[in-house]
Amino acid sequence: MVESSSSLLELGGPVVLVLLGISVLALAVILAKAFQLSNARVGRHSLVRQAVTMWRTGERSKATQALLKDRSLSAALVRSAMEAIQKLDGQPLSSQERDIREERLREEISARAADRLFGLTSWLKALDLVTQIAPLLGLLGTVLGMIETFQTLQESGSSANPGTLAGGIWVALLTTACGLAVAIPVSVAVTWFETRLEKERAALEVLLTGVFTAGATSNQSPSS
Incomplete structure (x- = not known):
């Protein structure tokens, strides 16, 4: 395994070495992002939805107390609201x-939610950059290799060995x-992260809207 990796680096040259370094950095960022989203409990809204339901039925103290058990991003924002x-x-x-005042409060909570979600998107641009430059680096290595191969072919003239030429091309x-190989899995990871965050953004909007509309209704009902 180690010998095959070493021969791969020798055949590919410095471009493969650069791609290997990029892949290691990308893997580290992907693992860190996965841990960050898991720690923020992105996508886990069952307890928050139950609390919003209690809030809308008038059990306000019970709803806020229920959210104290949840450490998710959505629970913190909904509890603040x-x-x-x-x-x-x-x-x-x-x-x-x-x-x-309630409209100002809603804008403040929405801005806070946007800021927290923006924090969760950190380093996604770096991963997106990897998906763009990795194929280009690979293409650069191929072009450089082809130039070297055809230079060798020109120098050999009519005595060029087709087997040697084919070997140079595949290298x-x-x-x-x-x-x-670097760009494809990183692209899949970026798409997965962005999808999770987009769903989280939509869920937060629905949950916060449920809290504020219930508050408006409860304050209008006594005067009616």
């Missing part, structure tokens, strides 16, 4: 003033294969 609305409910405000194409 619930606690802020409860503070508004305890203040002697006119209906118009309360609506203004040149080796770098393209290495570039694609």
